[in-house]
Amino acid sequence: MNHSNSSHLLFKGAFLLTLSGLIGKVLSAGYRIPLQNIAGDFGFYVYQQIYPILGIALVLSLYGFPAAVSKLVAEIGERGQSLSLSSFYFPALSWLFGICGLIFMIGYTQAGELADVMGDKRLTPSLQAAFTVFLLLPIPSLLRGVYQGQGNMQPTAISQVAEQLVRVLLIIGATIYVVSESQIYHIGIGAAIASLGGIIASIIVFIFIIRKDPPWTKGPVDYSSLSFVKTIVFYGIFICLNYMLLLLIQMTDALTLVPSLIEAGVAPVEAKVLKGIFDRGQPLIQLGTVLASSLALALIPSITKKKMHAHPKQVDGYIFGSIKFSLILACGASAGLIVLMPFINELFFQNEKGTAVLRVLMLVILFSSLAVTFASILQGLGFVTHTAIIVVFAILLKWGLNALLVPHLLLNGAAIASICSAAAVVVCQCLLLRRYFSFKKWFRLPWLSITWALAGMIVVLLVLIGIRSLLGMEGGNRFSLLVYTLSLTAAGAVTYLIMLIRLGALHRRELEAVPYGSSLVRFLPKGLK
Incomplete structure (x- = not known):
């Protein structure tokens, strides 16, 4: 395989993994809105008390441990060696089970003390159930890392989406059940069972994939100087912490x-x-x-230390572009949500509390x-x-x-x-x-353009909200509120984008790189077209 083909496959795999991760994160955030609607604020409190534990388990399974395992696999691949059941899989799985088992034992036995710190002893069973999720993490974590280390992102992407989809469906079903039984504190237990169900779904996906082409050999292989514990414990956990803020x-x-x-x-x-x-x-x-x-x-995949030394100007452009896009989008999202919060709060959570x-x-x-x-x-x-x-x-x-x-x-x-x-x-x-x-x-970032674009967006939103108030159109059902909120969101987003373009915050090459960007180029000032 030539270099261009391998690079193409690498970027295709990275895009697939990014897309599946994005879908998973949207699902993970989105399901909590209907959960709050079903369980109310008190039920949502119960769920959110154990959610960080389930979230940490999920991040370890999707990012931390797979990243560490893929590093080990890549090192073995560079030596021209194959993955052995006895020399690679069993030691790696043993370390993963050891780490996750230790987390489970500490968490399960100390759940009562953790509930005391939280100020609610009735959370103990839910906390214990949440820590059981760690017992199944090693299997999908190892297999994701193996395929990622071999440059095959498709199994990881499919397993991620399957896990999140099953988890979300089960947790909504569990919430409906415990609320109907008036056992609101059991929401945490239902959430843990849903997470276990999601992990089992991802394992089933891998079973189907492995049956076609097992990624191992049966004979022993000597991996001298390969450190399982250092890579899995330190590299995996440090990588994870950056996703856990x-x-x-x-x-x-x-x-x-x-x-x-x-x-x-x-x-x-x-x-x-x-x-x-x-x-x-x-x-x-x-x-x-x-x-x-x-x-x-x-x-980000274009930013590495090696590329920085080889092509400093190109990597500098990637760094600048990453920060610029993140700043523009984050400012718009924050400002838009702040202005529209009364409508979003009522739409998503049924009142403006x-x-x-x-x-x-x-x-x-x-x-x-x-x-x-x-x-x-x-x-x-x-x-x-x-x-x-x-x-x-x-x-x-x-x-x-x-x-x-x-x-x-x-x-x-x-x-x-x-x-x-x-x-x-x-x-x-x-x-x-x-x-x-x-x-x-x-100072090269378009601060002034962003400020004026934000001001323009906020003014447009406040004017539209004021017109609705003057016309006496408040109230109505939830569907009409949805249509109104989406209309405001679209109006704000379009205003923000057009003003950014008109004020020169975005350049022609940046616009042409996004979908339908060629249609947006015509809004550029004459000097930038």
Whole structure:
């Protein structure tokens, strides 16, 4: 196979994996909206208390462990050796089961203490059920890593989508059942069972794939100098931490928010409902971050330390483009959600409770999108450990700020703490990246154009909202609210995009690279056409 064909297959595989990951993330964020509608804010609180554990298991299974295993497989492939059942699969699987088994044992036995920290002892069975998910993780994690290491992304992509789809369907079904039985605290157990069902579905996918062409040999092979434990434990977990910022922020809130609200004088039941209302913002943040960073992440595979030395100007362009697109999309998503939050809150969650604090929380999208983009760039340049340490620092900061702010500012304090911790990640990443992306280059970003485009979008949205109010068109059913909200979203997005183009924030070559970009070129100022 020649170099151009192998490069084509590599980029095709990377695109397939990115697309399946995007579908999975949208499903993962989207299903929590009907879940809240079915279970209410209290039921949503119960689910969100265990969601970070299930999310961490999912990230380990989809990104961390497969990345580590694929690194091992790539090293073996470079030596011209094959994968042996006895010499590769059994040791790798043993280490994965050992790590996941340890997490399960600690989590299962300490679930009661964890529930005490959360301020709700009745969460213990749900927490125990959530930790059982780790017992099945090693099998799909290993197989995903094997195929990724061989450059075959299709099995991983199919298994990801199958797992997420089955998981979402089962969790909605489980929620309907436990609500009908008035066993609201069992939502967590249902969620854990749904996650196990999703993992089993991914294993079944791999069984069908393996039956056609087993990716192993039976004889022993000598893999001298190959370190399973170092690669799986350190590389896998450090890679994972960079995908876990939002999850770990949610975990911190799960552990500290309700006790801090109770400390501030809020009644225990009311504190749990308030936590459920606050958690309405999490799927919106996740969706906003995914959409705002997806276009930028498409450029990331072109950024590596090796390419930086070989083609510095080209890689510099990729870095600048990634940051620029992420900034533009994140600013638009944050501003749009802040303005439209009353309608989105009522449309998705059936009332406008918590609108004010959710508006504040939407600023997290700006910093989390940039953090994801920066982390991916830094990983490509070899800063895996550094970026993981930054995330740990940010979570400690979030914990401290929650303890300091929530007793005085309640939910607003938690929102401010989340914004500050995400912003701290971006600042630290900028300092780490300054060798490749100096502070001077930040001034080349189209700040003025973005500001004017945001102002134009906000004015258009406020005018349209004001016209509806003057015409007395408030109220109506949920379908009419959906149509109205989608119309506002479209109007805001179109205004923002056209103003960005007219103000020169986007150039001809950038527009031509996106779908229907040739139609947008005509909006460019004369000097840029």
